[in-house]
Amino acid sequence: MKKNRLGNSDLYVSALGLGCMSLGTDEKHAQEIIYAALEEGINYFDTADLYDVGANEEIVGKALKDVRDQVIIATKVGNRWNKNHSGWSWDPSKKYIKEAVKESLKRLQTDYIDLYQLHGGNIEDNIEDTIEAFEELKSEGIIRYYGISSIRPNVIREYIEKSSIISIMMQYSLLDRRPEEIFPFIKEHSVSVVTRGPLAKGLLSEKWTSKLSEKGYLEYSHQELHDLLSSIQNKLVSENRSMTELALQFNLANDTVASIIAGASSVKQVRINAQATRSDSLNEDERKILLTLTKENIYKEHR
Known part of the structure; x- marks a missing residue:
């Protein structure tokens, strides 16, 4: 598989x-999915201390222990579980980050993290304090690099201008093109985008008819979604091109995007996503049709 x-x-x-969040807590089942990902040439595994109260990191760390030097492990910090694990609060403080990373290292059974990401963020945060924590961890060799997981333009601009982040994780798909407005700024500063939610909760997969909801999706009503997805199906899906391929290749067609983080709850799903990623890139006609059919929406908040 291509590496970027x-x-x-x-x-x-x-x-x-x-994306390891959907692996579940059945260790054997989760390991099968991780091993299938390795077989498909995937070297990038994304988890978080929030997922399953740390159990996800434990499963990922154990499964990848024997190939640690061949993989990129990314995890996240900032959401602090309360004592009885009934909920969590936001804590991007330097003190908490430097405490939390020690626990993540233990669970992951490693002595360093390749990519440590802030799991959210508000413009009201003490951003300088947060950056200081990451920079110290980097200088100590505990993390190799750091990034943020955020869709907020104001937060993204602050971190790009004030820190040495290398990546931003953002929700991006044919049905959520809001990140495109800030892509040029991100690219200009040599930062990469890692996308999540590329299949829009299954609406951009082969099972899209069963995923339609009366609530619609973001700015799309139920009827708009039905008409849009029917148009994509009729105009672009063929024996040689699936809906999943179109969705993933749409993300990869933007050179600001280095990788797509896709979750999988089965081995079959991993293999389908991997095959779609290895398929032919979108041609110019396909890309134009997809851009014309879908909404070029923008973020209304966090400006």
Whole structure:
């Protein structure tokens, strides 16, 4: 599988990464999915201390322990579980980040993290304090690089201008094109985008008819979604081109995107996503049709 450079770092990540949040807590089942990902050429695994109260990191760390030097492990910090694990609060403080990373290292069974990401963020945060924590961890060799997971333009601009982040994780798909407005700014500063939610909760997969909801999706009503997805199906889906391929290749057609993080709850799903990622890139006609059919929406908040 093709590998792309993450920002201006020496990390080269597979065009498709495995989003580990949906692995579940059945260790054997989760390991089968992770091993299938490795077989497909995926070297990029994304987890978080929030997922399953740390159990996700434990499963990922154990499964990848024997191939640690061959993979990129990314995890996240900032959401602090309360004592009885009934909920969590936001804590991007330097003190908490430097405490939390120690626990993540233990669970992941490693002595360093390739990519440590802030799991959210508000413009009201003490951003300088947060950056200081990441920079110290980097200088100590505990993390190799850091990034943020955020869709907020104001937060993204602050971190790009004030820190040495190499990546930004953002929700991006044919049905959510809001990140495109800030892509040029991100690219200009040699930072990469890692996308999540590329299949829009299954609406951009082969099972899209069963995923339609009366609530619609973001700015799309139920009827708009039905008409849009029917048009894509009729105009572009063929024996040689699936809906999943179109969705993933749409993300990869933007050169600001280094990798797509897609979750998988089965081995079959991993293999389908990997095959779609390895398929032919969108041609100009396909891309034009998709851009014409879908909404060029923007973020209304967090300006």
